Amino acid sequence: MTTTRFAPSPTGLLHVGNIRTALHNWLLAKRSGGRFLLRIDDTDAARSREDYVEAIRADLAWLGIAAEGEERQSQRFALYEAEFERLKGEGRVYPCWESPQELELKRKVLLGRGLPPIYDRGALALSEEEKAQKVAAGDAPHWRFLLDRDEPIAWEDGIRGPQSFEAAMMSDPVIRRADGSWLYMLPSVIDDIAMGVTDVLRGEDHVSNTAAQVQMFTALGGTVPRFAHEALLVGTEGKLSKRLGSLGMAQLREDGIEPEALIALLGRLGTSDPVDPALRLADLAASFDLSRFGRAPARFDETELARVNAAIVHTLPYEAVAERLPDGMDAAAWEAVRPNLAHVHEAADWWQVVTGPIAAPDLAEEDRTYLASAGEVLEGLDWEPGVWKALTSALKEATGRKGKALFLPLRLALTGMEHGPDMGAMLPLIGRAAALERLRAV
Ligand code: GLU
Numbered sequence: 001m002t003t004t005r006f007a008p009s010p011t012g013l014l015h016v017g018n019i020r021t022a023l024h025n026w027l028l029a030k031r032s033g034g035r036f037l038l039r040i041d042d043t044d045a046a047r048s049r050e051d052y053v054e055a056i057r058a059d060l061a062w063l064g065i066a067a068e069g070e071e072r073q074s075q076r077f078a079l080y081e082a083e084f085e086r087l088k089g090e091g092r093v094y095p096c097w098e099s100p101q102e103l104e105l106k107r108k109v110l111l112g113r114g115l116p117p118i119y120d121r122g123a124l125a126l127s128e129e130e131k132a133q134k135v136a137a138g139d140a141p142h143w144r145f146l147l148d149r150d151e152p153i154a155w156e157d158g159i160r161g162p163q164s165f166e167a168a169m170m171s172d173p174v175i176r177r178a179d180g181s182w183l184y185m186l187p188s189v190i191d192d193i194a195m196g197v198t199d200v201l202r203g204e205d206h207v208s209n210t211a212a213q214v215q216m217f218t219a220l221g222g223t224v225p226r227f228a229h230e231a232l233l234v235g236t237e238g239k240l241s242k243r244l245g246s247l248g249m250a251q252l253r254e255d256g257i258e259p260e261a262l263i264a265l266l267g268r269l270g271t272s273d274p275v276d277p278a279l280r281l282a283d284l285a286a287s288f289d290l291s292r293f294g295r296a297p298a299r300f301d302e303t304e305l306a307r308v309n310a311a312i313v314h315t316l317p318y319e320a321v322a323e324r325l326p327d328g329m330d331a332a333a334w335e336a337v338r339p340n341l342a343h344v345h346e347a348a349d350w351w352q353v354v355t356g357p358i359a360a361p362d363l364a365e366e367d368r369t370y371l372a373s374a375g376e377v378l379e380g381l382d383w384e385p386g387v388w389k390a391l392t393s394a395l396k397e398a399t400g401r402k403g404k405a406l407f408l409p410l411r412l413a414l415t416g417m418e419h420g421p422d423m424g425a426m427l428p429l430i431g432r433a434a435a436l437e438r439l440r441a442v
Helices: 015-032 050-063 076-088 100-112 128-136 185-194 204-219 244-245 249-254 259-268 281-286 302-311 318-324 331-341 343-354 365-380 387-399 403-415 423-430 432-441
Strands: 003-006 036-041 070-073 093-096 142-145 155-159 161-165 173-178 198-202 226-229 233-235
Touching: 015 036, 015 050, 015 226, 015 259, 015 281, 036 050, 050 249, 050 259, 076 093, 076 185, 093 173, 093 387, 142 161, 142 204, 155 204, 155 226, 155 403, 173 185, 173 244, 173 387, 185 204, 185 331, 198 204, 198 259, 204 226, 233 281, 249 259, 249 331, 259 423, 318 331, 331 423, 343 423, 365 387, 365 403, 365 432, 387 403, 387 423, 403 423, 403 432
Parallel strands: 003 036, 036 070, 198 226
Antiparallel strands: 093 142, 142 173, 155 161
16 A cells, blocks of 8 residues: 655745645555655754644645644654664664864865765774773764665656665765754654655655665665655746745635645646646546656746636635625625635625725716616616616617626726626625615715
């Protein structure tokens, strides 16, 4: 069974890039009836915050992305410790004492000689006695994972194709700090094994981590999962804007973005398949296919998000939005204004137009006379659903006006606006008394 996971660090709000990763992992699992897990990477106690954990859960729930299980790395330290001891016993992790300054100097020397800045494994040359002395002096080491330089590193990336790395060209990664705290690399692999993760799908910024982690899976006796790395997410003008790169979903929600719009757009982002506002999670899962993803940066286009959002708003049934509408606004009113909305919250503006008071329209003198007769005509009509049609037909007949000259002054007088929802639906909502009053007020 396919098992995927989304592993955010709760050190900030989820932005569209994180949501893309979460969604694609969910789709990858669900496409074959698999499991999707949430793993909170909160090993960094100083930077992790509980309110971010809650925001992550709330955002996923809002989007309809449900996890089959949730694990927190901060509750799994005993497991990491045990696995670490095992690797230590096997000589796959080793203590190091270089200070950041020393390491930086070593790097500079190598770069200066035109050599790749690979860690020289200086710490491996220390004798047992030297190490014991340092420990006795209270000088705690940090720890590195010993890469096997004879073992080539290769994997078939679900998006990037065949990948291969030379362990000899890589530094042994630091996996644990001198204060005992964990870096991301090793706990992630321990968890992926323990949680039975079969597929790791994440951003291409993790490719070099994967190269080291492939050996960690093997060293821990686990099965190396299938890996796939998605291209960078960028905005329309290059880098993802600061706004989108740091904005949480709560902000997008406040801006009036529907979860379905983000799902429809992000579900296809990175492929050349068209974005279809009608597609929901289940549809996207059924057609999700890593081979459709390209290696070129994926562009997140806010204009397209707005377009998809509007298209979705135009199909939302009253029941789906009722609690977000102003008091008194019923299904007929929602259906009347819905085609004119880019966001659900704009319904309130049209409801204000219906219930009044409305802005006094700017009218030409001849239109005032025309509207006065419109009031008289309307007074004589039966107040029934087709009243707008009856009114305009009668006025056309009586005045010879047509097109804009026939309709616009009426719209202006009745709504105070030049554009808006179909008057055939608006007039019955405005009601007879208010309509007559507005025609007479001009
Ligand atoms: N916490 C890591 C991150 O947010 C997880 C990476 C991974 O998916 O392995 O980058």
